[in-house]
Amino acid sequence: MDFSSTMEVSADGMRAQAERLRVAAENLANKDTTGTTPGANPYRRKTITFKEALDQESGVSGVKIKEIGQDQTPFETRYDPSHPAADARGYVKMPNVNSMVEIMDTHEAQHSYEANLNTMQITRSMLTRTINLMK
Template sequence: MDFSDSLGVSAAGMRVQAERLHVAAENLANADTTGSTPGADPYRRKTITFQEVLNHESGVSSVAIKEIGQDQTPFQTRYDPSHPAADSAGLVKMPNVNTMVEIMDTHEAQHAYEANLNTMQITRSMLTRTVNLMK
């Protein structure tokens, strides 16, 4: 693996972790978003799935986003007959977002992003030293 492969792998890791942070932030922002009509579905939590990508020329594996999907976990209900989305029994469907899970996911994505950034910085430093040795 050469320096450009290492930089490419780190950059790919940073891209997917940035998107992971975006998905978690969207989930957190919509953690209380209910439907607006009786019985309407609320916000459904988004999920992100990664996949390994092999560069056949260099033989180097990297990561990419496979899919941004929706969590099919059932919605919880809350009794609030005055809510515009309440059904005939006074129940409102609540989003299937668990804020603690999303917060933990943002921390994990942040650490993974930082690890890729550190790898990129170290690779850049090694490349600079190599160029200086050739002078």
Template sequence: MDFSNTIDVSAAGMRAQAKRLQVAAENIANAETTGSTPGSDPYRRKTITFKEALNRTSGVSSVVIKGVGQDQSPFETRYDPSHPAANAQGQVKMPNVNMTVEIMDTHEAQHSYEANLNTMQLTRSMLTRTINLMK
């Protein structure tokens, strides 16, 4: 594997983790976003999936985003008869966002991003040393 392939793989990993962080941030920001009319659905948690992509020219595999979907787990309800989205029983559907899961996802995305960044910086350093040796 040459240096440019290493940098490309690290960059792909950084792009994937940045998108993962964006999805988790959207979920956290909307953790209390309910519907606005009686019985309407609240914000539905987003999910992200990745897949391996093979660059046929270089023979190197890297990660790409397969898609952003929605978590189909059921909504919890909260009793709040004064809420505009409350049904006849006073129940309001709440988003299916679990803050613990989202915070853990942000930490994992951050660590993965940093690992890819460190790999890229190390590769750049090795490339610079190689060029200096050739002078």
């Protein structure tokens, strides 16, 4: 693998983790977003999945976003008869977002992003040293 391929793989990883951070942030921002009409569904947690992507030209595998989907776990309900989205029994469907899961996802994505950034920095340093040796 050459220097440019290493940089491309790291850049792919950074883009993937940045999108993962965006999805987790969106989930956290909407963790209390309920429906507005009686019995309406609240915000549904988004999920992100990745896939391996082979660059035909270089023969190097990277990572791409396969899909941004929705978590199909059931909604919890909370008794609040005065809420506009309360059903006939007074229960409101709450989003299926777990703050701890989202925070852990953000930490993992941050560490993966940093690892890819470190790889880019080391590769750049090696490239600079190689150029200096050729002078």
